[in-house]
Amino acid sequence: MTKLTEHFTLEEFTRSTTANRLKIDNSVAANLMPNIQLTAIKLELVRKALGKPIIITSGYRCPALNAKVGGVATSAHTKGLAVDFKSSFGTPREICQRLIDANVQFDKLIQEHNQWVHIGFSSTNNRQIVLTAVKNAGKTIYKSGLV
Ligand SMILES: [Zn+2]
Numbered sequence: 001m002t003k004l005t006e007h008f009t010l011e012e013f014t015r016s017t018t019a020n021r022l023k024i025d026n027s028v029a030a031n032l033m034p035n036i037q038l039t040a041i042k043l044e045l046v047r048k049a050l051g052k053p054i055i056i057t058s059g060y061r062c063p064a065l066n067a068k069v070g071g072v073a074t075s076a077h078t079k080g081l082a083v084d085f086k087s088s089f090g091t092p093r094e095i096c097q098r099l100i101d102a103n104v105q106f107d108k109l110i111q112e113h114n115q116w117v118h119i120g121f122s123s124t125n126n127r128q129i130v131l132t133a134v135k136n137a138g139k140t141i142y143k144s145g146l147v
Contacts, residue, residue, distance in 0.1 A: 013060045
């Protein structure tokens, strides 16, 4: 195990049942490690704001894995700057509301279908964008704010 911060390991960022199943090597290239490290540091602040552990359900995605899970090519997941997570703190909506109330820094926070939270970070400019993903006629659309 490679420890990144007090509560996060590199393996939590790279593990993927899809990658395992399809034998995709989802290891992080050396040039992206600073991004992973930054994300882990930011996630410590998320964890602190929630007062509960967070479970990363999807962290880093190499381009091949990202394509397989239907991620957009420019996804922050491919840069090591975003994770999807859950927490026993509460529902995805409650988690998002708490992070906003606690003034946690992020670039993009998305409440995804009431199933998980996506959070992305930037090393230079965290824009505090909040979105809610919902299905509309079978397609995912993003609404501004928490709805
Ligand atoms: Zn995501």
